[in-house]
Amino acid sequence: MKQNPTSEKAFHAVSVSGGKDSTALLLMMLERNMPIDCVLWADTGMEFPEMYRHIARLDQTLFAERGLHITKLKHPKGFEWLMFDEPKTKPTAIQRRVENGLPLTGNGWPGIAVRWCTGQLKTHLISKAVNQIKGKYRALHYVGIAYDERKRCKSEVYPLVEWHITEAQALAYCYAHGYDWDGLYEIYHRCSCWCCPFQRISELRKLRTHHPELWQKLLRMDERAVQMFGTTPLGTFRKGYTVQTLDQRFAEEERST
């Protein structure tokens, strides 16, 4: 929606996920002395411990260089509340749940049809904050999309695309500047929510090996989802698999190698 700012003053907002591209963007903007008025980060509550340490480090750098702290945006109740406890309020939704013998709370595992998590835990929070800024200022919103992902660009500002910085170059730049996520990118292809049902099976196999405590937590979440929603899509971690069946598959693979 078009905003009518109350001030003509330019305001420079950078949003970061903590991943390699947005980290490289922020570091490059600092290095190039570009104006930065705020840095927004949406915390899903399900980030890897290494990612929380990385964000804390980025925050220290930002504060040391610009006297700014990262603005953390977080859903007041979080992933598990949305998954298990959010009450259904719409009469049609309640009726559907009753007809299907399903509980009147919780959204279950995010799925292709209802990917509730990205919106509720990330994009709505960032858009709300950016729209508030756009209501007050002539705001520029900088987003860290790499050159090879440029088809994802919409109507914000994408300096990495402008500078032809690819994903590989973004990661190399972060490493060269001492940001290594404690090795997270050497294990995983992607470093967003550890509980994401959309990640590759190979990533889940690595989660079980490298982060067994998170894997145990995933098993507990899965058990609760199955108890509440059974074999419906809401209770199914990903098509054809619960976390329990994946655990058995990985254990079997280990025994046979």
Ligand code: SF4
């Ligand atoms: S990483 Fe996965 S679980 Fe997390 S918000 Fe994105 S789609 Fe949802």
